[in-house]
Amino acid sequence: MIRLGIVGTSSISERLADAVGEVEGVALGRVASRDERRAAEFADRIGAPGTAPGLDALLAAGDVDAVYLASPNAVHAEQVRAAVDAGIPVLVEKPAVLTADEWLDLVGRARERGVVLLEAMRTAYDPGIRAIRDVLPRIGRIRRVSFRYEKRSARYDLVLAGEQTNIFDPALGGSALRDLGVYPLHALVLLFGAPRQILGSRVGIAAQTDGLGSAIAEFDGFVADVAWSKITDTALPSEIQGEEGSLTIDAIDSPRRLVLTPRAGDAEVIDVAAPENPMVGEVERFRDAVHGADVTADQDRTGQALRLVDLLLERPLR
Incomplete structure (x- = not known):
């Protein structure tokens, strides 16, 4: 049984804890937070057996076999490094770190020490992505891909009121690109590999980070817009266009309904069977990695997606 310690008490940690309850071979361990009262309340809410007053104490506890990091983006790298150096397997919430170079350094460090390091990118392990891959040959040669993830955050109201909040705080690595843009970018890499080049534009908001953006990626024989x-918010689906048909996707982060429309013929609806909690797949993959599954390809995809984020962040806000 892998006893998974959790760093962070946000809603994403709660969803991860719920997913752990659905995966055989993994159980909740301690919850770590500098705020011991918050840690205790959170541990009680998710059914964790105990707490720790911070990451160092969690890593030193003898009853934690692996850790899940859901702290602010800006501290992921140092926390991953600490866990890897302690020989503790790490599942780190997306975006894994702030730059591709940081990720490559940490992956190298983890491999040297024989420690599992995996990004908690749920899209990569979602049955909806497998369904898309299975259907693609039916639409012929791919010519255009349009992936999107656009969802207005309730915390944007705080920004409009003149306040700052973690997910929009550039000092903590907050941005719409890092929070939501990584989903379509990762799906793009997962399905088609890394593009030859990518160009984009980001719209800035009062929090001094991007609130939204768009990018065009160039592949051999087709283009992709993200x-x-x-x-x-948007009501638009994602879409893949081929010479023999098109495929619309209800949500690229966790596809549940696909519509295949052939060039000549009737549309076909494909409903994807999947766990209610979309984080189950990443927990299963992490469990398998701890038990010896090779995650080299997983780590490489994370690095490729982060490189695309790096390139898009090079352009100034508009």
Whole structure:
């Protein structure tokens, strides 16, 4: 049984804890937070057996076999390094770190020490992505891909009121690109590999980070456009266009309904069977990695997606 310690008491940690309850071979361990009262309340809410007053204490506890890091983006790298150096397997919430170079350094460090390091990118392990891959040959040669994740954050109201909040705080690595844009970018890499080049534009908000943006990626024989936003909503699906048909996707982060429309013929609806909690797949993959599964390809995809984020962040806010 892998006893998983949790760093962070946000809603994403709660969803991860719920997913752990659905995966055989993994159990909740201690909850770590500098705020011991908050840690105790959170541990009680998710059914964790205990707490620790911070990451160092969690890593030193004898009853924790692995850790899940859901702390602010800006501290992921140092926390991953501490866990890896302690010989503790790490599942780190997306984005894993702030730059591709940081990720490559940490992956090298983990491999040298024989420690598992995996990004908690749920899209990579979602049955909806497998369903997309299975259907793609039916639409012929791919010519255009349009992936999007646009969802207005309730915390944007705080920004509009003149306040700062973690997910929009550039000092903590907050941005719409890092929070939501990584989903379509990762799906793009997962399905088609890394593009030859990518160009994009980001719209700045009062928090001094991007609130939304768009990018165009160039592949051999087709182009892909990617859109992300935390300040607007959309009713538009994602789509893949081939010479023999098109495939629309209800949500690229966790596809549940696909519509295949052939060039000549009737549309076909494909409903994807999947766990209610979309984080189950990443927990299963992490469990398997701890038990010896090779995650080299997983780590490489994370690095490729982070490189795309790096390139998009090079352009100034508009």
